[in-house]
Amino acid sequence: MMDFLTSRAFKGRVFVLLMVGLIVLPFFLRPFGLLLVAMWMVHAVAALGLNLTLGYAGQISMAQGAFVGIGAYCTGLMTLAGVPYPIAFLCSGALCFAIGWILGYPALRVQHHYLAFVTLAFSTLVFLVMRNEEWLTNGIYGLTDIPRPILFGWNTGKAQDFYFFTLLMTSMLAFCVWWIIRSPWGRAFIALRENPVRALSLGVDTRRYTLMAFAMGSSIGGFAGALYAPLVQFFEPNSFSLTLSLKLLLMVIVGGSGTFFGPFIGAATEVLLPEWLRIAQGYYLIIYAMLVMVLMMFCPTGIIGLGERIISHLRQKKISSERSAQAQAMGQDKVAQTKSDTQGGAGQ
Amino acid sequence: MTPVLQVTNIRKQFGGLTAVDGVSFSVNEGEILGIIGPNGSGKSTLFNCVLGQLQPTEGEVRVDGQLVTGLRPCDLNRLGVSRTFQLLQVFPQLSVRDNLILAGQEHRGSMGTRLFGARDAGLTDDANRMIEFFRLSHVADEKAGGLSYGQQKLLDAAMAFMAGPRLVLLDEPAGGVNLTMLGHLRERLQAINAEQNATFVVIEHNMEFVMALCDRIIVLAEGKVIAEGTPDAIRSNPEVIEAYLGH
Ligand SMILES: Nc1ncnc2c1ncn2[C@@H]1O[C@H](COP(=O)(O)OP(=O)(O)OP(=O)(O)O)[C@@H](O)[C@H]1O
Numbered sequence: 001m002m003d004f005l006t007s008r009a010f011k012g013r014v015f016v017l018l019m020v021g022l023i024v025l026p027f028f029l030r031p032f033g034l035l036l037v038a039m040w041m042v043h044a045v046a047a048l049g050l051n052l053t054l055g056y057a058g059q060i061s062m063a064q065g066a067f068v069g070i071g072a073y074c075t076g077l078m079t080l081a082g083v084p085y086p087i088a089f090l091c092s093g094a095l096c097f098a099i100g101w102i103l104g105y106p107a108l109r110v111q112h113h114y115l116a117f118v119t120l121a122f123s124t125l126v127f128l129v130m131r132n133e134e135w136l137t138n139g140i141y142g143l144t145d146i147p148r149p150i151l152f153g154w155n156t157g158k159a160q161d162f163y164f165f166t167l168l169m170t171s172m173l174a175f176c177v178w179w180i181i182r183s184p185w186g187r188a189f190i191a192l193r194e195n196p197v198r199a200l201s202l203g204v205d206t207r208r209y210t211l212m213a214f215a216m217g218s219s220i221g222g223f224a225g226a227l228y229a230p231l232v233q234f235f236e237p238n239s240f241s242l243t244l245s246l247k248l249l250l251m252v253i254v255g256g257s258g259t260f261f262g263p264f265i266g267a268a269t270e271v272l273l274p275e276w277l278r279i280a281q282g283y284y285l286i287i288y289a290m291l292v293m294v295l296m297m298f299c300p301t302g303i304i305g306l307g308e309r310i311i312s313h314l315r316q317k318k319i320s321s322e323r324s325a326q327a328q329a330m331g332q333d334k335v336a337q338t339k340s341d342t343q344g345g346a347g348q
Numbered sequence: 349m350t351p352v353l354q355v356t357n358i359r360k361q362f363g364g365l366t367a368v369d370g371v372s373f374s375v376n377e378g379e380i381l382g383i384i385g386p387n388g389s390g391k392s393t394l395f396n397c398v399l400g401q402l403q404p405t406e407g408e409v410r411v412d413g414q415l416v417t418g419l420r421p422c423d424l425n426r427l428g429v430s431r432t433f434q435l436l437q438v439f440p441q442l443s444v445r446d447n448l449i450l451a452g453q454e455h456r457g458s459m460g461t462r463l464f465g466a467r468d469a470g471l472t473d474d475a476n477r478m479i480e481f482f483r484l485s486h487v488a489d490e491k492a493g494g495l496s497y498g499q500q501k502l503l504d505a506a507m508a509f510m511a512g513p514r515l516v517l518l519d520e521p522a523g524g525v526n527l528t529m530l531g532h533l534r535e536r537l538q539a540i541n542a543e544q545n546a547t548f549v550v551i552e553h554n555m556e557f558v559m560a561l562c563d564r565i566i567v568l569a570e571g572k573v574i575a576e577g578t579p580d581a582i583r584s585n586p587e588v589i590e591a592y593l594g595h
Pocket residue numbers: 362365367385386387388389390391392393394434
């Protein structure tokens with residue numbers, strides 16, 4: 001039973017159930033609920049990107065929110081100018097890839113909290129550009145009336161259609177991330193996180209992998225932004241302030257950094273829980289903050305890590321109870337053996 | 349015959365301290381060279397200079413006659429030079445098998461083929477062979493961080509051999525390993541040396557281990573080579589005895 005809980009078959013079944021649930025969901029939810037779930041998916045994508053940079057490659061970034069912003073502005077401005085959505089979408093990812101690559105250079109020289117400050121400064125810089133460069137970004141008024149895409153005659157304007165569009169894109173991006181982390185690159189990223197000096201001595205080009213981790217993670221953030229723009233259809237610079245970067249960081253860590261499903265769970269606690277816990281009203285943030293503190297104190301590996309710990313604990317219990325049962329059975333065997341021996345002896 | 353490794357007049361200064369002071373030596377193909385010397389005599393620093401972890405203040409290093417000073421450790425590794433570190437260094441969160449696959453994967457294909465190609469870069473069989481060779485089969489799927497110290501030490505050494513290197517530099521492979529494991533490790537090293545004609549340079553404090561393993565030994569003291577010769581010659585060299593027992 002316990003083995004089943006961590007087996008590939010079980011994970012596969014959970015995944016299939018989740019997908020079926022997400023596909024039939026529109027038939028049960030009102031448009032507002034649907035857009036909320038779409039919001040969850042967009043945040044999960046952004047967190048997936050950060051998880052690649054931070055969770056796998058171990059490079060802390062406080063700028064993921066800025067990349068979501070760059071992607072959103074890129075797609076928003078381009079589609080408002082009449083560029084087809086697919087092109088705008090790809091440009092958002094490419095632009096963030098290039099900027100992320102450049103942001104990776106400081107990571108070649110500094111690590112940990114120094115790197116956090118470098119990326120934090122970058123985040124602030126991007127925010128200032130969004131707010132002050134009115135000729136490009138329309139300043140504090142932001143972008144309005146961003147169109148939703150029409151793809152091969154499919155108009156995604158209605159909530160339900162856009163929901164399915166988001167689900168499709170999220171699945172595709174999640175597949176890409178999954179592919180990367182299970183390829184040799186994923187192994188090299190983990191090696192970079194755990195011991196860069198040893199990795200270097202084993203032929204791992206840590207320079208290139210560091211830059212790639214930044215570029216890829218940022219580009220996925222950019223794709224999330226490209227989905228965010230037509231989802232909300234209106235945004236302003238404050239949507240992408242440092243708060244978003246911090247939230248995404250929290251999502252990765254609360255969900256379980258360095259695990260594939262962690263960002264999805266983390267994003268759910270950030271996006272869905274507040275809505276469901278509306279009843280708690282003003283106390284919600286306090287409750288949430290306390291839960292995060294307790295989780296981090298007792299299980300720094302996040303919710304996924306907590307789940308794994310519970311399962312392995314249960315398994316240990318089962319193994320030890322099996323062992324004692326076995327020992328008992330063996331003891332009885334011995335008794336039976338000696339009995340038959342004595343009987344045999346008596347027969348002679 | 350060009351030596352596999354030729355080190356000429358390497359000097360390394362840390363501020364006012366000269367850790368390595370004009371060391372030269374060469375190693376021929378298939379040879380096992382031992383480096384011994386008291387703590388702080390500059391052995392590990394010498395390795396770091398040879399392998400590009402540190403930039404030597406002076407001197408040059410040649411591998412198969414090719415000048416390699418200034419190359420990055422990863423480039424040097426891809427030329428077939430690998431190493432272990434004095435302090436144990438495995439990747440604790442990766443399984444034993446993944447540790448080994450990682451140690452070989454960067455020698456296969458390009459960045460592109462590694463992204464789009466097979467998950468194991470075609471190395472599972474090689475890794476399994478290495479796991480068997482170093483008798484780690486029963487822990488092959490466990491995370492390396494959960495292994496005993498001696499097992500991690502074996503894994504550490506195994507990783508250095510994963511890509512079939514020509515030249516391997518081992519920094520205290522026997523440090524902290526128990527007696528039965530020690531014999532096992534020496535036997536493995538000798539087997540690889542014989543089968544693949546791999547060349548070794550071994551830093552070691554365990555005299556019995558060095559004497560049994562090495563063809564030739566050089567002795568460092570305060571950054572200088574003070575003696576060089578066969579194990580027997582080194583054992584009876586008065587200067588060596590002085591360096592070890594004098595201070
Ligand atoms: N990065 C460094 N910065 C400054 N000094 C250093 C550095 N690395 C080593 N040293 C100094 O260089 C000298 C040689 O150190 P090294 O580690 O090479 O000795 P070793 O022969 O390997 O000793 P051991 O047998 O204890 O491993 C020591 O005095 C040490 O303090």
